[in-house]
Amino acid sequence: MQAINVTNLTVSYDRNPVLENVSFTIPNGSITGIIGPNGAGKSTLIKSILRLIPSNSGEVEVYGKPYGQQKQLIGYVPQRSEVDWDFPTNALDVVLMGRYRHIGMFKRAGKAEVAWAKECLKKVGMQDYAQRQISQLSGGQQQRVFLARALAQDAMVYFMDEPFSGVDAATERAIIELMKKWKQEGKTVIVVHHDLQTAEDYFDHILLLNKQTIDFGETKKVFTLENLEKAYGGKIAFLQRTPSTAKEPTAHGSLSYQPE
Amino acid sequence: MTYTLWILITGCLVGLTCGITGSILVLRKMAMIADAISHTVLLGIVGAFFVTQSLNGLPMLIGAAVVGLLTAFFVETLHRSGVQSDAAIGVVFTSLFALGVVLIAFIGDQVHLDVQHALMGEIAFVPWNTLQIGGESYGPIAVWMLGGVLVLNTLFIAIFYKEIKISTFDPQYAILIGVPVVFIHYLLMAMVSLSTVASFDSVGAILVVAMLIVPGATAYLLTDKFFSVIWMSGAIGILSALIGYGAAVSFNVSIAGSMASATGLLFLLAFLFSPKHGLVFKRQRMTST
Amino acid sequence: MEAFLTSLSNANFQWVLVGSLLLGFASGVIGSFVLLKKQSLISDAMAHAALPGVCIMFLIFEVKNVPILLIGAAITSLLATQAIQFIINKSRIKTDAAIGVIISVFFGFGIVLLTYIQQNSSGSQAGLDSFIFGQAASLVKSDVQLISGGAFLLVVITVLLFKEFKLTLFDPQFAKGIGLPVSFLNGLMLFLVVAIVVIGIQMVGVILIAALLITPPLAARYWTENLGIMAILAGIFGAISGVSGAVISTTVVGLPTGPVIVLSASLIFFISLLFGTKNGFLQRRVRGV
Numbered sequence: 001m002q003a004i005n006v007t008n009l010t011v012s013y014d015r016n017p018v019l020e021n022v023s024f025t026i027p028n029g030s031i032t033g034i035i036g037p038n039g040a041g042k043s044t045l046i047k048s049i050l051r052l053i054p055s056n057s058g059e060v061e062v063y064g065k066p067y068g069q070q071k072q073l074i075g076y077v078p079q080r081s082e083v084d085w086d087f088p089t090n091a092l093d094v095v096l097m098g099r100y101r102h103i104g105m106f107k108r109a110g111k112a113e114v115a116w117a118k119e120c121l122k123k124v125g126m127q128d129y130a131q132r133q134i135s136q137l138s139g140g141q142q143q144r145v146f147l148a149r150a151l152a153q154d155a156m157v158y159f160m161d162e163p164f165s166g167v168d169a170a171t172e173r174a175i176i177e178l179m180k181k182w183k184q185e186g187k188t189v190i191v192v193h194h195d196l197q198t199a200e201d202y203f204d205h206i207l208l209l210n211k212q213t214i215d216f217g218e219t220k221k222v223f224t225l226e227n228l229e230k231a232y233g234g235k236i237a238f239l240q241r242t243p244s245t246a247k248e249p250t251a252h253g254s255l256s257y258q259p260e
Numbered sequence: 261m262t263y264t265l266w267i268l269i270t271g272c273l274v275g276l277t278c279g280i281t282g283s284i285l286v287l288r289k290m291a292m293i294a295d296a297i298s299h300t301v302l303l304g305i306v307g308a309f310f311v312t313q314s315l316n317g318l319p320m321l322i323g324a325a326v327v328g329l330l331t332a333f334f335v336e337t338l339h340r341s342g343v344q345s346d347a348a349i350g351v352v353f354t355s356l357f358a359l360g361v362v363l364i365a366f367i368g369d370q371v372h373l374d375v376q377h378a379l380m381g382e383i384a385f386v387p388w389n390t391l392q393i394g395g396e397s398y399g400p401i402a403v404w405m406l407g408g409v410l411v412l413n414t415l416f417i418a419i420f421y422k423e424i425k426i427s428t429f430d431p432q433y434a435i436l437i438g439v440p441v442v443f444i445h446y447l448l449m450a451m452v453s454l455s456t457v458a459s460f461d462s463v464g465a466i467l468v469v470a471m472l473i474v475p476g477a478t479a480y481l482l483t484d485k486f487f488s489v490i491w492m493s494g495a496i497g498i499l500s501a502l503i504g505y506g507a508a509v510s511f512n513v514s515i516a517g518s519m520a521s522a523t524g525l526l527f528l529l530a531f532l533f534s535p536k537h538g539l540v541f542k543r544q545r546m547t548s549t
Numbered sequence: 550m551e552a553f554l555t556s557l558s559n560a561n562f563q564w565v566l567v568g569s570l571l572l573g574f575a576s577g578v579i580g581s582f583v584l585l586k587k588q589s590l591i592s593d594a595m596a597h598a599a600l601p602g603v604c605i606m607f608l609i610f611e612v613k614n615v616p617i618l619l620i621g622a623a624i625t626s627l628l629a630t631q632a633i634q635f636i637i638n639k640s641r642i643k644t645d646a647a648i649g650v651i652i653s654v655f656f657g658f659g660i661v662l663l664t665y666i667q668q669n670s671s672g673s674q675a676g677l678d679s680f681i682f683g684q685a686a687s688l689v690k691s692d693v694q695l696i697s698g699g700a701f702l703l704v705v706i707t708v709l710l711f712k713e714f715k716l717t718l719f720d721p722q723f724a725k726g727i728g729l730p731v732s733f734l735n736g737l738m739l740f741l742v743v744a745i746v747v748i749g750i751q752m753v754g755v756i757l758i759a760a761l762l763i764t765p766p767l768a769a770r771y772w773t774e775n776l777g778i779m780a781i782l783a784g785i786f787g788a789i790s791g792v793s794g795a796v797i798s799t800t801v802v803g804l805p806t807g808p809v810i811v812l813s814a815s816l817i818f819f820i821s822l823l824f825g826t827k828n829g830f831l832q833r834r835v836r837g838v
Binding site for chain 1: 287289342419420421422423425426428429430432433435436437438439480483484485486488489
Binding site for chain 3: 286289290291292294295341342343344346347349350351354355357358359361362365376379380466467469470472473474476477480481508511512513514516517518519520521523524527531537539542
């Protein structure tokens with residue numbers, strides 16, 4: 001079964017193409033990383049799939065049906081910087097927003113929904129912060145509130161936009177655990193990610209993107225020197241890559257992307 | 261006595277209606293759209309006059325709502341075509357407002373509507389302009405209009421409470437989970453237009469802008485709950501109206517201007533002394549840690 | 550038409566023409582910087598905030614001495630920009646709400662002072678209202694000389710320091726790197742904006758003078774992508790608006806000058822929006838964007 005099928009997606013801002021004829025098919029129950037250099041259109045790709053920004057052409061299918069009919073299956077964790085954390089509300093309230101579709105228009109959240117939201121906060125280790133004003137949470141805690149909101153949505157396909165950026169180690173682990181749990185439950189996870197060093201460990205599939213699809217498939221197959229050079233324009237310096245250094249987050253790593 | 265009472269009721273209704281509606285716009289970072297709409301509804305009122313040849317309540321409300329929505333639409337369209345949003349707001353509202361003022365100069369002789377009135381209102385005349393049905397007098401028209409708009413706005417907020425909240429906090433996520441974000445946007449614009457036009461006649465554009473923006477900003481400094489921002493903003497609007505009226509009477513100055521100044525005074529107090537976000541306590545916290 | 554020809558031969562009117570031309574040109578040029586600094590609405594706040602300054606100076610000195618009143622206007626305008634910045638820096642209030650609070654409170658307080666002056670001082674206060682919407686017809690020779698001389702001086706400063714301003718706007722870090730006095734240049738730009746607002750309020754009024762800074766550059770943007778050409782074009786658009794506004798409002802009795810000037814500018818903007826060669830509506834249609 002295919003979770004997501006994207007055909008010939010093209011997006012441009014005022015005639016400058018940001019994405020050109022991007023096509024790929026993501027299998028169900030996978031964890032896919034969307035990888036590429038700055039300005040490759042990674043966030044644009046998921047936003048246009050989710051119809052948050054208009055696309056010039058292209059089709060998106062979710063479990064074999066057009067996106068428009070399957071919206072209720074989609075979960076989304078936006079970049080933390082996209083909302084104003086000074087907004088007057090608390091963590092529990094943000095998580096409850098994930099239930100709004102289930103609650104329906106006009107109605108207020110009932111006890112069952114609140115209990116469910118609390119459960120989701122607990123799953124990301126944030127049960128003690130339910131009543132905390134969101135601006136008083138750390139970056140990692142804010143990210144976990146967003147994760148809990150996505151959990152509360154109870155979706156089948158999850159899109160996450162740079163979830164690992166600027167979070168602490170505990171949150172990073174929480175995100176990885178959640179992704180694995182979703183995978184076990186047969187759900188599909190698609191993650192925009194910019195860090196080449198960790199990509200190989202986090203994802204089983206990789207979509208290498210630079211305005212066009214460079215390659216898509218299982219991580220081992222896609223993550224080759226040749227492909228990376230194609231995506232990053234030859235600005236990649238390969239050093240000796242050994243499994244031990246790959247697991248070491250503090251080391252400079254074996255694979256580094258050197259911007260000009 | 262009843263004369264003063266009616267004026268106070270009118271002022272409080274303006275504070276309450278504009279306060280609760282405006283607070284949402286402040287949270288949506290659209291305070292200046294509120295400013296723009298409260299200027300441009302003048303054109304709607306003049307337009308309604310050209311169509312109906314009178315200054316009646318209902319056509320005025322409709323005209324104002326139409327021009328208010330058009331203002332929001334023009335700003336949006338210009339912004340989308342690549343104009344920075346603040347410049348888009350600036351060019352749209354000054355154009356439509358200037359058009360309204362120029363048109364008033366042409367019809368000013370025929371009706372009781374002039375620029376001074378549009379800016380400052382004439383709250384002192386509110387008690388005399390009463391609703392007459394079958395020879396009976398049922399209280400000032402302004403109070404009826406404001407009361408009606410208040411009920412309408414409260415209803416909208418109550419019905420769409422969580423949709424308004426999520427589309428304000430995280431509009432992209434709101435779109436994703438199927439909230440009609442565009443509808444909510446224009447609903448709020450309509451609420452602002454209606455609040456403005458109902459208040460216009462009695463207090464004028466200046467006070468409407470002040471009551472739409474300042475109480476909301478003040479409440480935002482006082483609380484961390486969405487619902488509290490809304491009701492506190494209404495309360496601050498009422499308080500400003502009362503303080504402003506008192507000051508206006510004692511110094512014999514413009515009631516609308518005085519109420520606007522009172523909103524500023526309350527804002528300053530919150531800015532300095534709010535327990536959570538005030539300057540003084542923030543500084544104390546900094547020195548104590 | 551006859552009235553127009555008679556007024557053309559009037560020496561005072563000729564002065565008004567020169568004044569409106571120079572004022573329009575200077576505000577178009579300076580407005581180009583304001584647009585690029587994304588400060589369109591801050592300039593609107595500066596303009597509104599000029600009113601209390603005028604009134605305070607009148608209350609202190611009790612004479613309608615224009616230069617003194619304008620110094621007051623400049624002081625409160627500057628105070629308003631500082632207050633906006635202070636609110637943004639020291640609280641969670643965002644830019645738009647901060648501008649809205651300052652606009653409405655300063656202007657509301659200005660109206661309070663204006664009504665206080667009308668109630669309490671004798672005789673010569675008449676004419677302070679014209680600061681709200683501007684009245685070219687009531688300008689005397691010395692007023693117009695002040696406007697013309699001031700506008701001319703501002704244009705000269707702008708021309709002399711044009712390339713420094715340009716670099717400071719575009720890349721302040723680099724400008725600092727090559728040894729430009731960036732904070733001085735920024736301060737000078739602020740001074741230019743305050744100065745043009747202050748000398749313009751007599752003719753255009755505090756409510757709409759910002760339009761003269763916002764609209765002409767925005768219109769010019771549809772014809773060129775070069776800052777130098779844009780500034781000159783904006784100046785020409787501003788000058789056309791100023792002159793046509795002054796002429797029309799002096800010829801047709803009862804029309805306030807400010808709104809007519811602004812409408813002329815809006816018309817030029819609208820034409821540019823449709824037919825502009827850079828991203829204009831028709832050109833976008835042709836390109837199929």
